Amino acid sequence: MKELGAISSELRAISPTLRVLSPGIKATVQDQGRQGIRHHGLARGGVLDLRSAAWANKLLDNERNAACVEIVLGGFQAEALSACEVSVTGARADVTVNGKPVGMWQSLQLAPGDKLAIGHSRNHRLIYLAVRGGFKTREWFGSHSVVEREALEGAGPLQAGDLLPAGSHEPIQGAPRIAPPQAWQWLEQSPVLGLIPGYQHHQFRSADLRRLVTSQYQVSDDSDRMGYRLAGSPMADPPPGIVSEGIIPGAVQIPGDGQPIALLADCQTIGGYPKPGVIASLDCGLLAQQLPGSEITFEWTDTLTAQNRRRLFERQYQQTVWSENGRSPHWR
Incomplete structure (x- = not known):
C-alpha cells in the first residue's frame, strides 16, 4: 500500500497547472506523435517543428517526448494555477508575464496567478509552449498528440477555460536557462529543404527533376498540418497517377498539375500521386514554419546525410547538460 505522502505527491503532479484564457487562432497539445498505428488508417500526428519543440523541452530538462502546446501564429494566453516553469520557443513573438516583456528561448518561472501572453508571430508560423515535466493531458494510442481531423472524442484544439496539468511542479535550481544561438538561428536562414530521392524518382523526366531543385516555390494558402501545397514552376510532364500506396510525412507528391504537395505530420496514410522524393525530417520543420x-x-540530399544530421541533433539533446550559469549546454 502506498504511503499517504506518496499519494499526495501524485495528486499534486496531475493537478492543473495552467488555465487557457485564449488559445489564439489554434493551439493543440503535441508530442513526437503516435507509433505503430498507421495500418489502422490513423495519422502519426506530433509536433511539426521538431527543433523548436525539442528546445522548449530541453530548456526544462524534460524527456524528449514530453508533450507541449503547438500554437499557430500566436495570440495564446494562459494563467498559472500553481507555481511552474515554462519555456516558449519557435516563431518570434512578443511574450509577456503580467504585462511585462520576457524573453523567448529561455526558461521562465511562473507564480500562481501569473498571466502568460504570447503575441502574434511576425515572420514564421509555429510557437511552442512547454512546461517542466510536460503536459499530462489525455493520451490516445500512446501519445498526447491531437489530430483534429480524426474527430476523436475530446481530441480537439484547446479552448478558453481548458485546464492543462503538468508532470512536475519542482523548479529547476540555479540560473534561468537560455538557449544558445544555434537553437534558433536556423529559422533566420533561407528555407532550403533537403530532398531524398525516392524509388519513383526514375519515373520523372530529367528536365522536370532539374526544375524541381532549381525553381523557387511559394507556400500557398492551402496549407495545414496535413501538408503544404507549393506554387511555382510546374513539372511539364509528371508521371500519371499510381495505385494508392502507403505514404509518410515529408513525402513530396506531384499531382497532375505538376505543382508539389509536401506532406506533414497529420498526412493521410495512403496516396495515389507519384513522389520524386521525401523531405528530411528536420527540414520538414523548416517548411512547416x-x-x-x-x-x-x-x-537533393541522400539518406546518410539526413540520418547523420538527425542523429547529431538527437545526441545533442540526450548527451548535453546545462552549465551552472544556465547560458549554454555542454557535452557530458
Missing part, C-alpha cells in the same frame, strides 16, 4: 507566400527551394 513558413507563412503563406514564403519562398522555399529544394536541393
Whole structure:
C-alpha cells in the first residue's frame, strides 16, 4: 500500500497547472506523435517543428517526448494555477508575464496567478509552449498528440477555460536557462529543404527533376498540418497517377498539375500521386514554419546525410547538460 505522502505527491503532479484564457487562432497539445498505428488508417500526428519543440523541452530538462502546446501564429494566453516553469520557443513573438516583456528561448518561472501572453508571430508560423515535466493531458494510442481531423472524442484544439496539468511542479535550481544561438538561428536562414530521392524518382523526366531543385516555390494558402501545397514552376510532364500506396510525412507528391504537395505530420496514410522524393525530417520543420507566400527551394540530399544530421541533433539533446550559469549546454 502506498504511503499517504506518496499519494499526495501524485495528486499534486496531475493537478492543473495552467488555465487557457485564449488559445489564439489554434493551439493543440503535441508530442513526437503516435507509433505503430498507421495500418489502422490513423495519422502519426506530433509536433511539426521538431527543433523548436525539442528546445522548449530541453530548456526544462524534460524527456524528449514530453508533450507541449503547438500554437499557430500566436495570440495564446494562459494563467498559472500553481507555481511552474515554462519555456516558449519557435516563431518570434512578443511574450509577456503580467504585462511585462520576457524573453523567448529561455526558461521562465511562473507564480500562481501569473498571466502568460504570447503575441502574434511576425515572420514564421509555429510557437511552442512547454512546461517542466510536460503536459499530462489525455493520451490516445500512446501519445498526447491531437489530430483534429480524426474527430476523436475530446481530441480537439484547446479552448478558453481548458485546464492543462503538468508532470512536475519542482523548479529547476540555479540560473534561468537560455538557449544558445544555434537553437534558433536556423529559422533566420533561407528555407532550403533537403530532398531524398525516392524509388519513383526514375519515373520523372530529367528536365522536370532539374526544375524541381532549381525553381523557387511559394507556400500557398492551402496549407495545414496535413501538408503544404507549393506554387511555382510546374513539372511539364509528371508521371500519371499510381495505385494508392502507403505514404509518410515529408513525402513530396506531384499531382497532375505538376505543382508539389509536401506532406506533414497529420498526412493521410495512403496516396495515389507519384513522389520524386521525401523531405528530411528536420527540414520538414523548416517548411512547416513558413507563412503563406514564403519562398522555399529544394536541393537533393541522400539518406546518410539526413540520418547523420538527425542523429547529431538527437545526441545533442540526450548527451548535453546545462552549465551552472544556465547560458549554454555542454557535452557530458
